[in-house]
Amino acid sequence: MSKTCKYCGESDCKKHSFFVGQTKKVTEFSGSSPPEIFVGRWNYPNVYTGILSPTEYGNTEIMSSPELWHRNQLAIDNIIQHRNKLIYARTQSNIKKLEPKFKSVFNEIAMTHKSVATEFKLKKAVNPERHPDSRVPLISKAAPIESVSLQENTKIQKKVDYLVNDTDVKSAIAIQELYKSNIQTSNIIKLLSAGLLGVKRNRKLVPTRWAITATDDTLSKNKLEKIKFFQEISEYLVFNAEYLGNHYEFLLIPEPYSFEVIEISLKFSGGVWRDYESIFKRKKYADSVTGAYYANRLALTEYLEKIQKQASCLVLREIRPEYYAPCGVGILREASRAAFTQPPRKFSSIKEALSDIQTRLKQPIENYTNKSWLLNQQRQQTKLSRFLN
Structure with missing residues (x-):
């Protein structure tokens, strides 16, 4: 089954995958890994596994950290410039049998939170020049690794x-x-x-993509175990945030916990993704919204745990043309968290809350509300309540 790319609108898009340069040859280099590792998912369980590093020394953490990108409000061009400095020195191995010498350095880089000087030898050349395509992926240069060693002790x-x-x-x-x-x-x-x-x-x-989802899912599910016993909020709350053309609206409804994410792209027609869950645990992967679903849910549960309340939450993401290159789930997690650091807008009715949200959207809010499982459930409950009364 083909899937539509959120970034360019193509079916089964291959543009947002690895790009390997083709000009200047580099077979040996050294520099400070941000630190960053990456485990691929292609050909699982025999996957590509490697370390990313630039050819420069010093504090390179910003090349790898979505937390720092958001904190410093980096533009996409700045993120791409940082990412283009990184070389992905990789090997292919079974998920249970990583080569011992490589594994030792790989593990140390995975454990440290500080940049660490590292030396690499590659089996084949890689191009270290910046690729001019503005839609270059987050990992743009890859080459098979011959050997790797640390040039300093790691801080753990x-x-x-x-x-x-x-x-x-x-x-x-x-x-x-x-x-x-x-x-x-x-x-x-x-x-x-x-x-x-x-x-x-x-x-x-x-695989790194799976680890991202697993971490967000594990943390938010743990919080939900407590949140579902909290009292409901007493009014409609609206939060919003925007980063790199990703506009978010979070509508919290005074009802028992449920959660829905609807994403609509303004860059091409037909770009709509939606997943939801009720108060009961979600059993299947959110394969429409994918990783962003769990990042959004983590941000929500962090807020609900903080105020010790529960609520039903509808998340609206408007993907605007400014988001012309994929920057990973991490920036969406940080944008979502940022929304909940601001005081909420408070309303006595859902109509007022939706009217407020409409003022910040660049499309009719009906594009979302007509597709919403959560709002449809609320309408049915309202009708039932009126009937019984």
């Missing part, structure tokens, strides 16, 4: 070191413990992807 946080070495604790618990210790979400994802969390016999490499 105590909680990370403890949980990596605790091979009896389940990965879900380890994720929650790291989060409670204020370990950055993107760093937790790295640890899970590198196969460094969980019971020893179950540890294995996890």
Whole structure:
């Protein structure tokens, strides 16, 4: 079954995949990894696994961190410039059998949260020049690795070191413990992807895309276990945020927990994605909205846990033409979190709340409301309540 790309509108798009340069040859290089690792999902369980690093030294964390991109409000061009400096030195291996010498360095880079000087030798050349296409993907240069070594000691946080070495604790618990210790979400994802969390016999490499979803899903589900026992909010609340052409509206409704995300692209017709869940646990992957669904849900549950209330939530994402290159789920998580740092707009009716949201959208709000499972459920409940009364 073909799927429509959110960025260019093509079916089964191949533009937003790996790009390998073709001019200047580089077979040896050294530099400070941000630090970043990446585990692919193609040909699972025999996947590409590697380390990303530029050919320069110093603090390179901003090349890899969606938290820093959002905090510094980097433009897409700036993010692309940073990403184009990185070389993805990779190997292909089974998720259970990473080559020992490579694994040692790979694990240390996965565990550290600070840039670390690293030296690489490649089997084949890679082009280090910036690709002129404005839609260049987040990982644009890849080459097979011959060897890799660290040029300095890595700095590892105590909680990370403890949980990596605790091979009896389940990965879900380890994720929650790291989060409670204020370990950055993107760093937790790295640890899970590198196969460094969980019971020893179950540890294995996890494709980075899956690790992102698993982390957001695990953290938000844990919070929901408590949130579902909180009292409902007493009025309609609206939050909004925007980053890089991703405009978000969060509508919180004074009802028991349920959650829906609807995404509509303004860049091409037919670009609509939707997933939802009721108060009961979601059993299937949100394969329409995909990873953003779980990132949005984490931001919501962080807020509800903070105010100790529950609510039904409708998330509207308007993907505007300004979002011309994919920058990953991380920026959507941070944009969603940012929405809940602002005071909410408060309304006594859903009609007033939707009218407020309409003032910030560039399309009729009916494009969303007519498709909403959550609002349809509310309308049915309202009719039933009126009938019974």
